[in-house]
Amino acid sequence: MLPFDAKPASPVLLSGSAYERGHAQATKAGVSDQQIRTAVLGRVDQASAAGLLDTDGLGYIEAQRAFLLTEDPDTMAELAGIADGFGLMEDDLFVHQHITILRDLKTAAEIDTDGCSTWAVGDSEDGPLVVKNRDFSGTHLGVQRVFLHEGPDIATGRMICVGSAGSPGAYSSGINAAGLALVDNHVGTRRHGVGWLRYFAMTRILATCRTVDEAVAFIAARRHAGGGNLVLADRSGATAAIEFGTDTFGIERGAASWRTNHFVTAKMMDCNLLENGDRIDENSSVRFDFLSRMVPNRRWNVAAAAALMASHAEDGPDMAPLCQHPSRDDSQTISTVIYRCDKASLHFLEGNPCSGEWRLFEMPV
Incomplete structure (x- = not known):
């Protein structure tokens, strides 16, 4: 029986080489070029106006490009395919992937932030679960998609990624056919460097790793750009939280x-870099403390996880704003995802989890 009357749905199938999967977004994702320009180029323009693309910022971008072309050519090829498919400049898409890092490098910049609340349990009534509220710019409402990737670079067979059209791979979260699921959070940090971008690492982990142990080893063996958290679980019930x-x-x-x-x-x-006046930064500790009280202290299932992620601060004493509604130009909760590692499936809801329609996506056999 499906919780919340979740409707079975089919992910957007992207198959072939990494470049071919990226290119296919333009014809298969059902997103217009204008929507992509608003979601992607709007943030790039905002970054430029905030002074992020000065000499230092562009120098960092070029160093990142040289590093990733060598270390992660598959994701870079996917990015090139997206650019060609939507008729955009690859440079703009690459900058878009790095905006939160550029913002950290110039801390006075005024640009929207992204947030997220995430958790995982290794044992529940529905097996191991991995859960995320995605807090991000409202311009990504309408361009989020659930993509099914299959291709020669995906050694784990297949992966289902929740992301945004215009971005490659696991640009938020994902699960592979082996039952390894992962979700991420933005964290501003004082220490960045040239290295693997977190979103790109997430995609490669899903493509090559089957367990939490393998994912931890993948991360430990590489140099990273820094910033952000990752929460993972696998079919065996192992879980981990990794701070980059x-x-x-x-x-x-x-x-x-x-x-x-x-x-x-x-x-x-x-290494925390928190900004006064930023709603996401200011309520992060409240949300973390709430999850610390709730997550390890009860027996979960998919329905209970969905109810938790719909929590608001005003719902009662000791509650927290996991479900964030738009206020001014702040980020807002634009989707919720609940992964079942035992079935390699996910429940997905676009918008605030206190309302909306749940859909169920299952990994094809």
Whole structure:
């Protein structure tokens, strides 16, 4: 029986080489060129107006491009396919992937932030679960898609990614046919460097790793651009939360894992870059404390997870704003996803989880 009368749905199938999968977004995602320009180029223009694309910023972008062309040619090829398919400049799409890092490098810049609340449990009535509220710019409402990727670079067979048209791979979260699921959070950090972009690493992990152990080893063996958290679980019930530095990480493992938008481990907490007046940064600790009370202290299932992610601060004492509504130009909750590792399936809702329609996506056999 499906919870919340969730309607079975089919993901957007992208097959072939990484370039071919990127190119196919333009014809298969059902998103207009204008929607992509608003979602992607609007943020790039905002970054330019905020002074992020100065000499230092562009120098960092070029160093990142050289690094990733060598270290992650498949995701770079997918990005090139997206650019060609939508008739956009690849440079603009590449900058869009790095805006949060550029914002950290110039901390006075005025540009919208992204947030997210995430958690995982290794044992529930519905098996291991991985859950995320995606808090991001409202311009991405309408361009989010659930993509099914299959191709020669995906050693795990297939992967289903929740992302946005105009961006490659797991530009938010995903699960592969082996039952490894992952979700991420933005975290502003004082320490960035040239290295793997978190979104690109997420895609490669899903394409090549089958377990949390393999994913942790993948991350530990590479240099990263820094910033952000990752929460993972696999079919065996292993979970982990990983806080990204450049060549060091905060890693916690256990029966349950959860994160919001700041670092909490001893290794990484001094790297937090929090902005006064930013709603996401200011309520991150409240949301983290709420998840700390809730996640490890009850028996979960998909329906209960969905109810938790619809929580608001005004719902009662000791509640927290996991479901964030638009206010001014702040980020807002634009979707919720609940992954079942045992079935390699996901429940997805676009918009605020306190309303809207749930859909169920299952991995094809």
